[in-house]
Amino acid sequence: MLKRIAAGLAAGLLSAMALTACGGGDDGSATPSGEITVLTNRTDIVDSVFKDYKKRFEAKYPDVTVKFEAITDYEGEVRIRMNSPDYGDVLLIPNSVTADQLPSFFEPLGTVDELEEKYRFVASEQTYQKQVYGIAIVGNAQGFVYNKRIWREAGITEPPKTPAEFLAALRAIKDKTAATPLYTNYKDGWPLTMWESDRGAVSANPNAVNELVLDDTPWAPGREHFVIDSLLYDAVQQGLIEADPTTTNWEASKVDLATGKIATMRLGSWAISQIQGAAKDPADVGFLPFPTQVDGAFHSVISGDYKNAVNINSKHKAAARAWVTWFADESGYATDQGGLSPKIGDPMPKTLDDFTKWGVKYFELHPMPEGKEGLDKRIDAAAEIGLLDQKYRQRLVDAARGARKESKEAIFDDLNERWSKARKSTQ
Template identity: 65%
Template sequence: MKKYGIAGTALALLLALAGCGGDDEGGTDGAISGEITVLTQRTDIVNTVFQDYKKKFEAKYPGTSVKFEAITDYEGEVRIRMNTKEYGDVLLIPNSVTDDLLSTFFEPLGTVDELKDKYRFVRNEKILDGKVYGLALTGNAQGFVYNKKVWQQAGITAPPKTPAEFLAALTAIKDKTDAIPLYTNYKDGWPLSQWESFRGVVSGDPDAAIKLAKDDAPWAPGKEHHVIDSLLFDIVQQGLTEPDPTTTNWEQSKGMIGTGKVATMMLGSWSIVQMQDAATNKADIGYLPFPMQPNGKFHTVMAGDYKNAININSKNKATARAWIDWFTDESNYAVDQGGISALVSQPMPSTLADLTAANTEFIELSPPPKGEEGLADKIGNAAEIALNDGKYRQRIVDAARGGEERDQGRDLRRPQQEVVGRQIQDQVSG
């Protein structure tokens, strides 16, 4: 369930594809009938849960047929397929597609004004020129999934309020239990990209992404990226993670936190249900807010996960649109997966009870000004520093473990905060 990441080379590929968009053949006003192909990343439930969705949809719309294609390397394979017109009728918008390219590959679903009162995550996610190009499968809050039993064994009964308290808690876990305090899932890479989801959480500022794009010193002490990356660096440097990050295993990690061999992992709230399913006791799995309290409160950013969208080249856009509407409004996927529903009318899920109990404020990031859609990420991509790519924070882990070389006797334990900051500053200034 990866969320983010694109390197400069992938961005260049998508820019090269910008001239190969589709036509309006088929339209969105045709009859709801015929076959559609739906691409999904859920290889684990495509032959079970999704077959039930298929039956219900086809029963509601007689004469329709839904075919699923489950893809393990979703980001990589779909990005290549988008070099042709054959990338399904309905698909999840790859995270490597920057907002300025949405109209090249996808059919608009309506305007922000038309959809914002019914759906979450449409004010600032996958929009271009006031048009919405995707509806979220589910939404996530941001924090740390953890084993409550292990934390209690270490004597920690309240969420840490500062990075220092968080480090002290992990140290207590190391000293008083047999659990790995925090598991990075370094080897798979994408779990480390999740740390960028704390953008806006540390400051409690809905405008955080807008301000980041114009900040010439985003790694200055006290600013969000300094706080986020320093916490990760300090956790690793103090030996509070797995002994050898290069040998981590994503699938095994679920059982490890579920059985108390691991205490904590930084993942979006989508992970809670998966960890509960792998737990000895589901009640052992909880969710912690990031250890900062701007304005005296914990904060979490609500954001949509992958977005269902219509291939602009689809020959059956009417049925594709009917599937997206049914999936969002009627399938109950988000609730069943423990996520935040895209429907404004749905309350927060029970999986986020820990955040609610901690009086956490839920915020959505503000929509960017016109012409600045995805600007911070485009600047990072152009500088070959993709903040949403796990490779960026793999480098921080490497540095914290002592894997970085020393430059003229200068300690490079925190090279990213200086080097990356200078590169982004150069992009902004240029």
């Protein structure tokens, strides 16, 4: 469920289309049978929780055998495997796959009209020309996982409403506690991509991405990317992060946040239950909205995490499709992870009780207009920025901590120039 993008994927995928477009196997309407391989990034629970899923699924579909393949570098390895037809029967769609590439690699699961009454996130995510190619394994709200006890010790009991208040809270944590106020997870890198998920929330605008592709200066003062990236940069520059970002450790950071050595990390709501599981008192671990308000309210974009999809080359498409549906409808995975169920109407998780108390408003981003699907990714690729790549914000961290001789203003000017040129070249 860790979202990250590999900049070189597009070329590799395009070269693979000729190999994969032929498809294969049954059409998905037959009785589920055969052996299917399910790729997953959950290396931590593939030998425990997923074994229970296998047992329950095979009890319902006795003619199907499920094998799991857990992959640590999911984006990188699957990118390579998609240059051949051998990339499992069910897999999580890599983040770098653009909308127009979906039909070349994945079996359509139904139309948006057919599925949007049952599932969240299908109207705008992993959809192309009104066909849905993936169902979310879990939905996420966006914000900061934090240690409530540490924040209370620093005298902060209400969520900050502005970036300035947020920075002031981090300074109080630094002054009054022994905890690291904000942990970047710079070395592992992918957690820095989580900051991009706040676009839309800053302005409470479901058309944020649609308007981004029309904007020549996304890093101009007041724009969402300016607000998001300034908050990260300023926190680093003011010494409110770990002492040496180059030595961070993701697995250790979860325990450190749970026990109070770390006060705050920018993550999706999927991480709450993982960190609570490492805490002596799970109630110490909570979730904060991004520190901006519109019309007196916090906002949080909800979106699907990775999407389960069926390999267009699968020889057992009916079995693969049965797994995708069962996983969304019956596995309980989303609830187990403290996330939003992809099924509309299922209750909100208890991990987001504080968001309910604070009146946080949720919304999904609107899909791109027909014919413009994936335009934001194409502009991003042409600009060679990598909005969903860790290197983009590692550059900000390095500049802010003095490891690069660049000012925040110089970086923003460069990003604006590159984005503007790319936007004109991709219209």
